[in-house]
Amino acid sequence: MHVLTLTNSADAPFMNQQMAELERRGVSFTTVSVSGDVDATTARGPTDYLRTVPKVISESSNGYDLIHAHYGLMAPMALAQLGTPVVLSLWGSDVHGPVKPVSSLCAPLCEEVVVMSEEMREELGRDARVIPDGVDLERFQPGSQDRARERVGWDDAGDAYQVLFPYPPEREVKNYPRARRIVTAADNLLDRPVELRTVHGVDHDTVPDYMNAADALLLTSHSEGSPNSVKEAMACNLPVVAVDVGDVRERLARVEPSWVGTSDEELITGLMDVLKRGERSNGREAAKEVSIERTTEQILEIYEQVAGETTQQVRDAPQIE
Known part of the structure; x- marks a missing residue:
């Protein structure tokens, strides 16, 4: 064909x-x-x-x-x-x-x-x-967070939580200002610092390293279809905190820890909960469906x-x- x-x-x-x-x-x-x-x-x-x-x-x-x-x-x-x-x-x-x-x-x-x-x-x-x-489950796999942070240059982050925002801040639909607002609030409320890492324009083969280096992925888009970053994070067992857009709620229905919210307050609470738990998710099992x-x-x-x-x-x- x-x-x-x-x-x-x-x-x-x-x-x-x-x-x-x-x-x-x-x-x-x-x-x-x-x-x-x-x-x-x-x-x-x-x-x-x-x-x-x-x-x-x-x-x-x-x-x-x-x-x-x-x-x-x-x-x-x-x-x-x-x-x-x-x-x-x-x-x-x-x-x-x-x-x-x-x-x-x-x-x-x-x-x-x-x-x-x-x-x-x-x-x-x-x-x-x-x-x-x-999602390519061979490419996106769980890995050592310490080794991943060395590969992406985050090994100097100290004890700060690392929150991944894998989009250009200029893309209006991705709503970077809201992501910044959520992370700033969490940073003010938690005992440990919280840093927002914007990652874009990198080779796609390196994205799994960023997923494994982060403590959570944050999605604040105005609209989505089926966001690939969420499914890739799931495949790496990276916890996801996201707005209720596209098929996000369906994808994360059985993923723990994860969080889907609509208001800033819900997203802040969810991000703080995920970071304090300090656990990887069970997302890879759910990612097999896609x-x-x-x-x-x-x-x-x-x-x-x-x-x-x-x-x-x-x-x-x-x-x-």
Whole structure:
């Protein structure tokens, strides 16, 4: 099976992990990414997307079994060609944010739509397959906190609690000011210092070290689909304190210690409780439900269904003598 991947974020680790696992199962990919530069504070503009449409239309004529469009803004260009079936994966902000009208308009025109959480499916308002991004349990494993702190340069932290915030502070949706507020309050109330560690832009292979070096992960986002950092923390048995967004409550339902709250007071209480207990969580067991192997099987099932339906339609079409 050969798939054309369309994305506005070609370096997204969760997407590339999924594609690598699918490649091990016999799927091959060609990727077309939106032109233009982007960072934590700069998004691509309409011109960047428009410039990419002719490239997609041209590439799509090369005999692909299907097109997999990642993110709502990629759907219009995937649908601009008429001969190849489209699978659309929505990531979260394209359902909860200003891109939602585009996602809602295009979703019914795609052969299959994949969302990351039940909350996203309800917000989208139509049938979709709920498949969260999988976590690589071989890469994300529990490890020695002391050795991890040496590797990431936190070995001079003394007795201070280390709270991980694995996002750029500039990304508004991640709500860094609230994370800072929560940690400052906990620091004022606990006997030991509490430090907020913002980690971003590092090689994804080093992220497990930061997970193992930290005492807790703090998620304060305005909205999420199925946050990968939470699942990666679970795989490393790192306790998580999070707002109730996306599928966080479902993922952490059986994880102890962990905490899901809505108000600042609840998040402060939860963070203090997790830090004072000083224990690693049992999150790895729960993370097995969303291992990359399991989620890849579900995506492969969709690929085979969509490509198979198209093949059957060709077989059943009237033949011209």
